[in-house]
Amino acid sequence: MEGHFKVNLTLSSHSLCNSVKALVTGGTGFVGSHLVDQLLEKEYSIRCLIRRSSDTKWLKDKPIEFVYGDLFDENALREAVNGVEYIYHAAGVTKAKTPEEYYRGNTIGTKNILEATRLHNPTLKRFVHVSSGAAIGPSSSKTPITEAVFS
DSSP: OOTOOOOOOOOOOTTTTTTTTTEEEEETTTHHHHHHHHHHHTTEEEEEOTTTOOOTTTTTTSSSSEEOOOOOHHHHHHHTTOOOOOEEEEOOOOOSSHHHHHHHIIHHHHHHHHHHHHHHHHTSSSSEEEOOOOGGGOOOSOOOGGGGGGO
């Protein structure tokens, strides 16, 4: 039958209509990429906010939607948070030249995604913030940094 063909369509659990939708920031990093893998194993539909300059080697060939931008791009944040049920915020600055760069990347960036969520996804089920000691930066002396430096 010329001009006709048969399509066998099987919907997987990754169908955007049926799966849990989650945003992962920091998905190109070590912790974030492993989180993405775990969520995919649980059959979540994943969206990642990534910078165009990010190395996506750990995310290649996976069923992930990319939103290009960063934590200071209001339009990208709006697009990223819109319609997801869960946000896993694993993005953060682990290397910076000044304490102000750490503060901007880790504190102001987190405030920005929280504000975008408040404005554009008020029915979000859960926001999970992931961080590490690396987010506060190196100590300038041999004394470990404590939370007291921020008070």
